Amino acid sequence: MPEPDAPVRGDVEACAALGDDLGWALGVLARTYRDVAKQAFGDLPGGARGYQVLRYAAKWGPAGGPGTGEAPATQLALAQQLGIDRTVMTYLLDDLERAGVVERHADPADRRARRIAATAEGRARLAELDARLREAEDVVLRPLSGEEAAAFRGMLQRLATQVDEGTAAAACDEAAADLR
């Protein structure tokens, strides 16, 4: 994730020259959202990636007891699900564990594997993050009316999933790659 840059002179004028293509607008919006979301993530290790991992880990109960009964995902499963390289997952989990939001538990059935579960603190953190992200979305969509925003969200969702073409898998691959 690139650092926020110092303001640059001349960009406003450049907008007049650049702001007429889809790619540009898309880039601006995605970047704007990312910056707003970044603030929401705060010091959560890994930013958006850390959030996704936490969100996945939170599907299972806090340390001590399973929330559902299903076994928490292993590091490898998590990495594959989110499209993150398993070596990167190691670093990411190191940081998330140090931050106290997830825990690695030895799998009794396979001592090579580690099961990843969110801690109670991690769950609380996740609830906060979800709320803040909803706010971030509202900020980004503020220029639109309520109806428009709903329509925009719907179309965006359709575009992202590309249900009409066989490209859903590819789109998802891209999304996952985006997290890398």
Place this chain on the structure above:
Amino acid sequence: MPEPDAPVRGDVEACAALGDDLGWALGVLARTYRDVAKQAFGDLPGGARGYQVLRYAAKWGPAGGPGTGEAPATQLALAQQLGIDRTVMTYLLDDLERAGVVERHADPADRRARRIAATAEGRARLAELDARLREAEDVVLRPLSGEEAAAFRGMLQRLATQVDEGTAAAACDEAAADLR
């Protein structure tokens, strides 16, 4: 610009879990467009950045005669307009010049400065690129009907420029930063 990654197993399933927030959809769409556009750029040095530079340079005439009468932009002006670091601009122009699409001309009034102009070949290349980019946009928006696509474009444009808030400048800064 990240390289296209090898397909990753499991992303499709992950989509079901991830695909419910704006940030995710935005990321997918921006990434999808970027990949499609990347193909359109072909071997143009610098990808999207190279395109923007070429586009700017093409505002002035091919080598030998000014198209308008205004002097072509200097490297520094170009860098500031597009929000690219001037050291990066050096490398980028090296590549674009080697590719034969732009030329550096000494400024008679200030021998430190270099004026950047598109070559005839650069202009032809730009026309191609513009056409291909329009196609790329169509591909990305294909899931929408004609009416929807128009509405989507309009809303996206409004969101990107954020005219209702005083954030236009900030948004443009972000857009420029995006090119870095």
Place this chain on the structure above:
DNA sequence: TATTGTTATACTCTATAACTATA
């Protein structure tokens, strides 16, 4: 002394490969 453009250096991510401990 300040500015334009260039070159050199360092830092951040990410990708690849090598290693361990289990299976």
Place this chain on the structure above:
DNA sequence: TATAGTTATAGAGTATAACAATA
């Protein structure tokens, strides 16, 4: 032999700083 996780190494991309030429 293959797999889960870790660690080490190397590459691309970018930012920072030093430099030469000119103002």
